[in-house]
Amino acid sequence: MLRTFAVAALVSMAGLAHAQTEPFDLGQDNREIAQALGQAALDSDLAYEITESLTTEVGPRLAGTPQEARARDWAVEMLEELAFENVRIEPFELDLWTRGHSVYEEVAITAPYPQELYAISLGGAGATPEGGLEAEVVFFDSYDALLASDADEDALEGKLVFVNDRMVASRTGEGYGWANRKRRDAWVLAEDRGALGVLIRSVGTSTNRFAHTGMMSFPDGRRPDIPALAVSAPDADQLERLHEMGETVSITMRTYAGWRGEVMSGNVIAEITGSEAPDEIVIIGAHLDSWDTATGALDDGAGVGIVTAAARLIAESGHRPRRTIRVVLFGAEEVGLVGARAYANARMEDGTVGDHIIGSESDFGAREVWRLRSNVGEHALPEIDAIHRELQSLGLVRGDNSGGGGPDMIPLQYMGVPMVRLEQNGEDYFEFHHTPNDTFDKIVPEEMAQNVAAWTMMVWLLANSETDFRPQAPQAEASE
Ligand SMILES: [Zn+2]
Structure with a gap:
């Protein structure tokens, strides 16, 4: 007990010591430039225009398809037009998966009360046998219930598994991971036990009658032979009601999804070369690919607009940053961070x-940024805190230091690259996420401009810093 108390006391004293550290001085000129950049961003609609162009002139751009290739060509042209340096495509290989059919697939309840359902194949799913299939539904109220149901080995043989978990909406989007387990992993449990297919309640918070797609997981590279689909929330409600009435439900479906072999994808890279430390890179990213069901305005056309506009506003300010700002528009994010892994592995190989x-x-869409989180070495926290204070007037609070940098930053973060993240309000992000409703009209120009302001200021200040943000090895005692 005493021991615990002693540790707690030490921790709180350490906290006190941190609180009493001198505030980091970003420098008066540097701060004034940052503030001017922020104002210029609030007055600019460049991000909005970039996203409008991508969603209008390219549209849906599923990884590995000719549409995604067209998005790369669009990006190169756009980045060159905006006078970025070293604009290039870094190609990588990708296993192509497509649904092989239109956005909605043929799924219907045949008994007890026949009616069609709005459903969509999940990324990576297999197809039904030619001509379709019909089977009885085994209803699980949650993914955990499915996990716990293995007492009867044969219960799923020849059946369709339905998993019903709901997702909770939140500003941080934190309900997603938990709700997403069924999308990622239910197929393995179902297939291993002889089920003919999987249906899930869409992972999302919308009550509209469209389904949310998204990638499944493939443990050890294994891929499903069975179909796996998400149904819209109202259709999931219908199945739930029938289950609660004690009815035996049968469903028929015909789907065409499958893996189509190796194709090429690529990341698009552009830079503003640093004046004093060109080899030091501040990397900012977004992903260029989208799901095939919509124009991917929020996921992630908005991100493409925001980071590109932020870098461009710095480039056109007349002030060259001391470090290089590298914009990477990643390919093939939705299908498993394939572009992000290719980028990080290439840097591992070339030693950079x-x-x-x-x-x-x-x-994470285009709603306003509300929090700055970080993941940097302890010594660099006063500087990140000072950067946050410059962004405070935009309405940002300071988050903790255990954040990530975003999905496409995960491989680099694993390799030890420090991260910051401007977190957006995600309250309604999962109403549109991976649905046919992720379209340009959902973006509010003023909210997007606030994002760009925060990004422009933060990136300027990071690119003019002289700090190594990596955790530093503890200093050896001089007396030892
Ligand atoms: Zn995304």
Whole structure:
């Protein structure tokens, strides 16, 4: 007990010591430039225009398809037009998966009360046998219930599994991970036990009658032979009511999804070369691919607009940053961070991972930024705190230091690259996420401009810093 108390006391004293550290001085000129950049961003609609162009002139751009290739060409042209340096495509290989059919697939209840359902194949799913299939539904109220149901080995043989978990909406989007377990992993449990297919309540918070797609997981590279689909929330409610009435439900479906072999994808890269430390890279990203069901305005056309506009506003300010700002528009994010892994592995091979001073991605829609989180060495916290204070007038609070940089930053973060993240309000993000309703009309120009302001200021200040943000090895005692 005493021991615990002693540790707690030490921790709180350490907290006190941190609180009493001198505030970090960003420098008067540097701060004034940052504030001017922020104002310029609030007055600019460049991000909005970029996203409008991508969603209008390219549209849906599923990883590995000709549409995604067209998005890369669009990006190169756009980045060159905006006078970025070193604009290039870094290609990588990808296993192509497509649904092989239109956005909605043929799924219907046949008994007890026949009616069609709005459903969509999940990324990576297999197809039904030619001509379709019909089977009885085994209803699980949650993914945990499915996990716990293995007492009767044969209960799922020849059946369709339905998993019903709901997702909770929140500003941080934190309900997603938990609700998403059924999308990622239910197929493995179902297939292993002889089920003919899987249906899930859509992972999302919308009550509209469209389904949310998204990638499944493939443990050890294993891929499903069975179909797996999400149904819209109102259709999931219908199945739930029938289950509660004690009815035996049968469903028929015909789907065409499958893996189509190796194709090429790519990341699009552009830079503003640093004046004093060109080898030091501040990497900012978004992903260029989207699901096939919509124009991917929020996921992640908005991110493409926001990070590109932020870098461009710095480039056109007349002030060159001391470090290089590298914009990476990643390919093939939705299908498993394939572009992000290719980028990070290439840096591992050419030995430049350590040049990446800090990273961040915008990939959570276009609502306002409300919090700055970080993941940097302890010694660098006063500087990140000072950067946060410059952004405070935009309405940002300071988050903790255990954040990530965004999905496409994960491989770099694993390799030790420090991260910051401007967190957006995600209250309604999962109403549109991976649905046919993720379209340009959902973006509010003023909210997007606030994002760009925060990004422009933060990126400027990070690119003019001289700090190594990586955790520093403890200093050896001089007397030892
Ligand atoms: Zn995304």
